[in-house]
Amino acid sequence: MQTNRPYTYRVPESLTNQVMVGMRVIVPFGRGKREVQGFVVDTNPEQPFDGDLKDIIALMDLEPVLNPEMIALSRWLAKTTYSFWISCLYAMLPNLLKAKTHRLVRLTDDVAEAEQLNLFDGQDSLDLADVQNDPDIMHELVKLRRAGKIRIEYQVEDRARAKMVVAIQPSLQFEDYEELLAAVPKNAKAQKRLLVYLQQQTGQTIPLKLAQQQTGLSPATFTLGEKRGWLKKVKLEQYRTPMTKSLERDQQVTLNTDQQVAVDALNQAIKTDQSPVFLLKGVTGSGKTEVYLRAIETALASHQTALMLVPEISLTPQMVGRVRARFGKNVAILHSALSNGERYDEWRRIQMGLVDVVVGTRSAIFAPLKKIGLIILDEEHEVSYKQEDAPRYQAREVAKWRAKYHHATVLLGSATPSLESYARAKTGNYHLLTLPHRVNQQPLPPIQIVDMRQEPRQGGESNFSQILLARLNDRLQKGEQSILLLNRRGFSSFMMCRDCGFVLKCPNCDISLTLHLSSHSMKCHYCGHEEAIPRFCPNCHSQEIRYYGTGTEKVQAELNKLLPAARIIRMDVDTTRRKGMHEKLLQQFGNHQADILLGTQMIAKGLDFPQVTLVGVLNADTGLDLPDFRASERTFDLLSQVSGRAGRADKNGEVIIQTYNPDNYVLQLAQKNDYDAFFATEMRIRQQAQYPPYFYTVRLMASDPQEVVAAKLIQAVSERLKTSQLATDTVMLGPTPRPIARTQNRYYYQIVLKYRHDPTLITTLTQLAHETQAKGNLRFMIDPDPQYFM
DNA sequence: AGCACGCCGACT
DNA sequence: GTCGGCGTGCTC
Numbered sequence: 165m166q167t168n169r170p171y172t173y174r175v176p177e178s179l180t181n182q183v184m185v186g187m188r189v190i191v192p193f194g195r196g197k198r199e200v201q202g203f204v205v206d207t208n209p210e211q212p213f214d215g216d217l218k219d220i221i222a223l224m225d226l227e228p229v230l231n232p233e234m235i236a237l238s239r240w241l242a243k244t245t246y247s248f249w250i251s252c253l254y255a256m257l258p259n260l261l262k263a264k265t266h267r268l269v270r271l272t273d274d275v276a277e278a279e280q281l282n283l284f285d286g287q288d289s290l291d292l293a294d295v296q297n298d299p300d301i302m303h304e305l306v307k308l309r310r311a312g313k314i315r316i317e318y319q320v321e322d323r324a325r326a327k328m329v330v331a332i333q334p335s336l337q338f339e340d341y342e343e344l345l346a347a348v349p350k351n352a353k354a355q356k357r358l359l360v361y362l363q364q365q366t367g368q369t370i371p372l373k374l375a376q377q378q379t380g381l382s383p384a385t386f387t388l389g390e391k392r393g394w395l396k397k398v399k400l401e402q403y404r405t406p407m408t409k410s411l412e413r414d415q416q417v418t419l420n421t422d423q424q425v426a427v428d429a430l431n432q433a434i435k436t437d438q439s440p441v442f443l444l445k446g447v448t449g450s451g452k453t454e455v456y457l458r459a460i461e462t463a464l465a466s467h468q469t470a471l472m473l474v475p476e477i478s479l480t481p482q483m484v485g486r487v488r489a490r491f492g493k494n495v496a497i498l499h500s501a502l503s504n505g506e507r508y509d510e511w512r513r514i515q516m517g518l519v520d521v522v523v524g525t526r527s528a529i530f531a532p533l534k535k536i537g538l539i540i541l542d543e544e545h546e547v548s549y550k551q552e553d554a555p556r557y558q559a560r561e562v563a564k565w566r567a568k569y570h571h572a573t574v575l576l577g578s579a580t581p582s583l584e585s586y587a588r589a590k591t592g593n594y595h596l597l598t599l600p601h602r603v604n605q606q607p608l609p610p611i612q613i614v615d616m617r618q619e620p621r622q623g624g625e626s627n628f629s630q631i632l633l634a635r636l637n638d639r640l641q642k643g644e645q646s647i648l649l650l651n652r653r654g655f656s657s658f659m660m661c662r663d664c665g666f667v668l669k670c671p672n673c674d675i676s677l678t679l680h681l682s683s684h685s686m687k688c689h690y691c692g693h694e695e696a697i698p699r700f701c702p703n704c705h706s707q708e709i710r711y712y713g714t715g716t717e718k719v720q721a722e723l724n725k726l727l728p729a730a731r732i733i734r735m736d737v738d739t740t741r742r743k744g745m746h747e748k749l750l751q752q753f754g755n756h757q758a759d760i761l762l763g764t765q766m767i768a769k770g771l772d773f774p775q776v777t778l779v780g781v782l783n784a785d786t787g788l789d790l791p792d793f794r795a796s797e798r799t800f801d802l803l804s805q806v807s808g809r810a811g812r813a814d815k816n817g818e819v820i821i822q823t824y825n826p827d828n829y830v831l832q833l834a835q836k837n838d839y840d841a842f843f844a845t846e847m848r849i850r851q852q853a854q855y856p857p858y859f860y861t862v863r864l865m866a867s868d869p870q871e872v873v874a875a876k877l878i879q880a881v882s883e884r885l886k887t888s889q890l891a892t893d894t895v896m897l898g899p900t901p902r903p904i905a906r907t908q909n910r911y912y913y914q915i916v917l918k919y920r921h922d923p924t925l926i927t928t929l930t931q932l933a934h935e936t937q938a939k940g941n942l943r944f945m946i947d948p949d950p951q952y953f954m
Numbered sequence: 955a956g957c958a959c960g961c962c963g964a965c966t
Numbered sequence: 967g968t969c970g971g972c973g974t975g976c977t978c
Contacts, residue, residue: 192978213978
């Protein structure tokens with residue numbers, strides 16, 4: 165944090181007129197011979213440094229990688245998220261441009277040959293990163309270092325490598341080729357063909373491969389042509405384009421009245437110089453996507469570009485497919501599943517202005533599009549729009565910042581808007597657009613709530629109520645499909661000894677281990693720790709150990725018994741971990757190779773399968789009693805979304821929700837599909853408890869492998885806050901241990917602050933971020949508008 | 955992050 | 967008198 169500011173360097177003569185704002189440079193920094201990478205943020209500082217300047221060592225770029233908009237945005241981002249400016253700059257670049265520093269160990273003096281052979285393997289240098297985990301080698305190196313026999317050099321490596329292809333350019337004029345044609349020997353057929361081809365292509369640049377194909381000539385002929393000066397060979401950047409899958413057919417749809425109203429409002433806004441925010445609230449299946457596509461068309465028609473964010477590409481393949489179908493090669497896709505190379509190439513295409521539409525996940529909000537006319541956030545309430553590690557930005561807020569900069573329109577879409585957004589729409593801060601009806605004219609599927617406490621229990625407990633089982637059977641007979649949601653993976657959620665009450669916990673985290681039968685192990689869902697299934701209690705050696713709680717694995721086993729004829733696809737983190745499995749499973753289900761799709765919340769969103777007429781929620785209570793003020797909002801959202809998967813085509817759908825809390829208002833209102841009533845109820849609770857959207861929240865957290873160290877720091881922070889002059893309505897909760905006090909062998913303590921308007925608090929937090937040093941393993945972080953409190 | 959400097963205790 | 971561990975402050 166002490167270095168969180170710009171430093172001034174001299175431009176050496178060799179770089180005169182080459183250094184530009186937005187370029188990356190290599191500079192010396194500190195007393196050693198350390199080289200670090202930096203960004204040029206200004207070439208004409210207001211307050212020049214009064215002292216000896218060091219020279220810039222080298223440029224890493226031939227052209228800026230960040231434009232002035234990005235530099236201004238990064239400044240604002242650093243301020244509002246209490247982050248380092250430089251991490252904000254890096255957050256805007258594709259991974260490939262984030263330099264890796266190599267620490268090379270070099271010999272300074274004669275070292276015994278044996279040492280050189282052992283340590284350096286005959287090489288003249290050694291990358292520290294390769295050996296830093298080997299204590300023996302490190303010890304040896306420390307000794308050599310003390311003896312002055314080795315030194316460490318820092319090297320910055322540029323990882324950006326564009327894939328290059330050779331291309332040819334005709335270098336002469338039409339008439340020149342005419343003359344040459346007349347002059348070549350009659351039997352030189354290949355040369356003649358080349359000349360004719362070049363004559364036709366004057367002024368073009370053609371990849372060599374393509375030219376060979378078109379002419380049927382060999383590479384040798386082109387080389388000859390180059391030698392004789394008929395053509396020039398150039399290197400052309402080639403872009404790795406992801407998702408080369410054939411484009412879907414674009415379906416032209418006629419808008420219904422509601423859609424038309426929304427599109428008209430958006431069209432008008434896009435053409436103005438304002439930067440309004442629209443909230444499009446449309447029930448599941450109401451045709452929000454078509455509204456998005458029309459708005460993008462408008463932006464393009466007025467020579468502007470469009471940026472569209474989706475929560476997660478793998479969850480919304482159908483959405484991405486439709487954008488590509490409509491706009492074809494004019495679209496760049498940016499998401500986390502791309503390789504670094506693919507991501508870099510897509511980013512370059514955007515940077516160079518080769519595309520006008522960008523679709524991507526959270527970080528795509530930094531796509532270097534110029535002249536943005538429209539920014540869309542689909543499913544705006546999704547938590548994935550908030551980055552959970554530094555810089556902890558909310559993509560929705562970045563969208564609004566960029567919209568102001570570009571005079572662009574922001575469009576937030578959702579069936580269940582976040583309370584924050586809907587509240588703003590209600591007060592007129594945002595413009596509200598609504599799509600209350602499904603496009604297929606079907607009503608939303610009726611939802612039935614089943615009270616699991618009333619279920620008969622003959623023959624042991626079942627996870628299925630009689631009615632849900634009967635309905636599943638009915639769909640099976642009719643050849644229709646069902647979706648079952650159980651928001652818990654694994655087989656059983658915990659193991660307990662009947663004799664002594666011992667619960668098997670993760671050694672690294674304060675959380676019980678989950679039984680996974682498919683991998684024959686006990687797993688921790690927080691750190692990935694895995695161990696064998698115990699045969700007797702580790703505490704009292706009793707054999708009376710039992711497993712409690714139900715996960716997707718167990719339900720799958722139970723279904724196999726209850727409905728042996730049903731073909732089941734289970735979809736959770738465990739079955740989709742491998743690349744491409746997600747798509748594969750969905751495709752199988754889409755081809756009706758299975759009758760039931762059973763899964764965790766990953767199946768709740770965005771899926772559109774016409775044969776699905778039944779949705780069952782096995783346990784609606786799981787998310788309700790978490791210590792998190794957003795628990796109700798998330799449950800309502802999940803239930804609404806998953807219900808929307810039923811009856812999307814011409815057949816009627818039906819939803820069954822099983823619960824032990826049938827009277828809970830969240831379930832009651834989800835059943836009625838009454839978002840507005842839910843909003844009103846929840847808003848009253850939030851107002852009373854002083855939570856968003858009435859108050860802002862910020863979470864401060866200290867963590868360390870030693871509990872006392874973390875506790876001490878948070879205590880000091882707490883004292884500091886108490887002595888600063890906080891606004892009278894600012895509330896400080898804590899310090900307390902985090903609800904899950906320990907994960908990955910670190911203890912966490914937190915303070916949650918709630919405030920309305922408190923400039924002093926903001927200043928104090930900024931100072932805290934500056935002053936609170938991370939020492940050793942101790943960490944301190946400030947998370948504005950946190951999404952989770954666990 | 956990494957380095958130098960200075961303080962302090964332990965040892966020669 | 968000297969060495970090394972550790973806390974603090976600085977890096978254009």
